[in-house]
Amino acid sequence: MAMEWTDELIARLKELWEQGLSTAEIGRQLAITKNAVVGKAHRLGLPPRPSPIRNKTAVEGAAKPARSRAKKAEAAPVTAETEVGTPAPSAQPVEKKKAPAAKTVKAPAEGAAKPTKSKVKADKPASEEKPAKAAALKEDTVSPVAVEEAKEAEPAPAPRPAAPPIPQRKVAPPRRVRGAVERASRQGPTCQWPIGDPGTPEFHFCGATPLSGKPYCAEHAAIAYVKIRDRRH
């Protein structure tokens, strides 16, 4: 058995589908691919979503290569032997089947779910700002300490112990949250002075209220911005 679409699985698929989640999102929650989701949804006859692509299929077949994925199988045995001068009432031997259903679903006019990108119920793995790196720029004097810290700031190991095989209901999407987190809360600035070794659980930033216009609090700014002796001799 390839994939056991259990009743529960199907039920969840339907539910999520009706909630308006994207196919990819549903797939994540069900630990399957979006293709599986879409495929199954269609087989189940679930209401189609406004597709991003055009509602062709009804468009003219004039300059439209009917081929799509049939590249391999295709090879042109179209039996193009259309009788000479025979206006065959039947169209091309290509596919013609088409559900009489109103395909063009535009706006379901449901004043309900508008799950766009802001549909994030999972807590964000609040990753702190980057270390002082660019912070201490411009300042005519920069503490070597700060520079070192910044340089040492290695990219977090990003623990990815593979997805749990059995995601319980509504498992939070462990996937990357595209650019959402970054612009998260911007309540107020906090001291960005790194404390501890980056990459360790203990690592964190000072977090105190920074000096106006500075990334560090008074205490750390004092360390960060050490005046370098006038180099010009």
Next chain:
DNA sequence: CCCTGATTCGC
């Protein structure tokens, strides 16, 4: 590029 959903067709 990323995202999205739709479709085809080998399995």
Next chain:
DNA sequence: GCGAATCAGG
């Protein structure tokens, strides 16, 4: 029936 591969629009 299933879903990867592919397509195609934003």
